[in-house]
Amino acid sequence: MSQVRETESHGNEEVREVTVETRDLTKRYGDTLVFDELNVEIEEGEMFCLLGPSGCGKTTLLHLIAGLEEPTDGGVFFEDDRVEGPDYRRGVVFQDPHLYPWRTVRGNVEFGPDVRGEKPDSEHVDHLLRMIGLEEFEDAKPGELSGGMAQRVSLARTLANDPELLLLDEPFSALDAMTQMKLQDELLALMGKLDLTAVFVTHDIEEAVYLGDRIAVMGDGGEGIRKVVDADVDGDRDSEEFAEKKREVFGLFKEEIQDD
Numbered sequence: 001m002s003q004v005r006e007t008e009s010h011g012n013e014e015v016r017e018v019t020v021e022t023r024d025l026t027k028r029y030g031d032t033l034v035f036d037e038l039n040v041e042i043e044e045g046e047m048f049c050l051l052g053p054s055g056c057g058k059t060t061l062l063h064l065i066a067g068l069e070e071p072t073d074g075g076v077f078f079e080d081d082r083v084e085g086p087d088y089r090r091g092v093v094f095q096d097p098h099l100y101p102w103r104t105v106r107g108n109v110e111f112g113p114d115v116r117g118e119k120p121d122s123e124h125v126d127h128l129l130r131m132i133g134l135e136e137f138e139d140a141k142p143g144e145l146s147g148g149m150a151q152r153v154s155l156a157r158t159l160a161n162d163p164e165l166l167l168l169d170e171p172f173s174a175l176d177a178m179t180q181m182k183l184q185d186e187l188l189a190l191m192g193k194l195d196l197t198a199v200f201v202t203h204d205i206e207e208a209v210y211l212g213d214r215i216a217v218m219g220d221g222g223e224g225i226r227k228v229v230d231a232d233v234d235g236d237r238d239s240e241e242f243a244e245k246k247r248e249v250f251g252l253f254k255e256e257i258q259d260d
Ligand SMILES: Nc1ncnc2c1ncn2[C@@H]1O[C@H](COP(=O)(O)OP(=O)(O)O)[C@@H](O)[C@H]1O
Pocket: 029, 032, 034, 052, 053, 054, 055, 056, 057, 058, 059, 060, 061
């Protein structure tokens, strides 16, 4: 298994592979229709954001891609194979870091290989601890960490499994604004270095525009994905291009408010 995959050149001529595809994906919980016959493709190497109000089905869609939930109808395909259950190649990062309090920082990062009965690759773990800036804290226990540090450990623990796809469910929403912005930048840097594809759930328009290559705007009441917007804008939050993209995405929600 490769530790750090080399990033291929992303020239214009390159056709991007589809990493995840949903085919007529329908999910109900009893009488609640979350979405109906949803079709979406997530391309290799992109950061694909799921943006929408609380209860619209973002977590449900992420869990279906992870294999933590079963479709009511249709299916999810990961590299052309039907998703039938969880797989560490699709790593999940939750809003709450869920660290193991009795393990050290290093012990938490080594958790995945440990439970699979593999000897953790100490160089890889060192590398991850350095990338998240916590090499000095490797012996600390989760109780000694700030919220931002704990979420970094949670991210590193998922990355220690060497996933191809990272699935993140509002991972920074419980953190203060400054820490959020720092972690957003760290995540973008990690994505580039590790050649990852990611699905990032958020209800924050600015976060989606900053992070996303594309944003799927979702509606509630069974609507599913209303529109997929290109959001490959420059990373300057103060630029006119950035503000314009935020307005465009916000406009997609305004329509809904006016329609009601
Ligand atoms: N395990 C469950 N059982 C019943 N209903 C659920 C369950 N999980 C989610 N739902 C319902 O499905 C809808 C979508 O929920 P969710 O995916 O958590 O939304 P979001 O993450 O966008 O806030 C909501 O109406 C929610 O109440």
